[in-house]
Amino acid sequence: MIDVIKGLYEVALERKGTKQEGSYTCYLFEQGLDKILKKCGEECSEVIIAAKNGKNEDTANEICDLLYHLIVMMVESGISMDEVEEILEQRRQKIGNLKKFHVSDHES
Ligand SMILES: N=c1c2ncn([C@@H]3O[C@H](COP(=O)(O)OP(=O)(O)OP(=O)(O)O)[C@@H](O)[C@H]3O)c2ncn1[C@@H]1O[C@H](COP(=O)(O)O)[C@@H](O)[C@H]1O
Numbered sequence: 001m002i003d004v005i006k007g008l009y010e011v012a013l014e015r016k017g018t019k020q021e022g023s024y025t026c027y028l029f030e031q032g033l034d035k036i037l038k039k040c041g042e043e044c045s046e047v048i049i050a051a052k053n054g055k056n057e058d059t060a061n062e063i064c065d066l067l068y069h070l071i072v073m074m075v076e077s078g079i080s081m082d083e084v085e086e087i088l089e090q091r092r093q094k095i096g097n098l099k100k101f102h103v104s105d106h107e108s
Contacts, residue, residue: 005081008068012075028072036076039069 015025028036043066050059074084 002085005067005071009071009075009081012071016075025072028069029076033073033076036069036073040066040073043069 012025015023016029019026028039043062047059047062047066050062053059074081
C-alpha cells in the first residue's frame with residue numbers, strides 16, 4: 001500500500017509542477033488550500049458516514065477519496081512523504097500509549 005500512496009504523491013507533485021488539461025488534481029491546486037481543506041473535510045465526513053452504514057466496500061472507496069485529498073493537501077503544504085513516514089516510524093517504536101484518563105473515560 002505504501003508504494004501506491006507514494007506513487008500517488010509523485011503524481012500530485014507532478015501535477016503541482018505542470019498544468020495538465022482535464023486534471024482534477026491541477027484543478028484543486030488552482031483553487032488553492034482552502035478548497036483542498038474543504039474537500040478533506042467532506043471526504044472525512046463521508047468516511048464516517050460510510051463506516052457507520054457498515055458497507056465496507058463503500059467505506060474503502062471513501063477512504064481512497066480521503067487519502068487522495070490528504071496527499072494533495074500535503075503537496076500543497078510542502079509536507080513530504082518522508083516527514084510523515086518518519087513520525088509513523090517513531091511511533092511504531094512506542095507501545096502502551098493508552099493514557100490513564102482514557103481508561104477512566106471508558107469506565108465512566
Ligand atoms: N486518486 C484520485 C482521486 N480520487 C478521487 N478523485 C476525484 O475527486 C473528485 C471527488 O469527487 P466529488 O464528487 O467529491 O467532487 P466534485 O464534485 O467532482 O468536485 P468539487 O467541485 O467538489 O471539487 C472526483 O472528481 C474524483 O475523480 C481523484 N482524482 C485523481 N486521483 C489520482 O490522481 C491521478 C491524476 O488525476 P488527474 O489529476 O485528474 O489527472 C489519477 O490517476 C489518480 O491516481
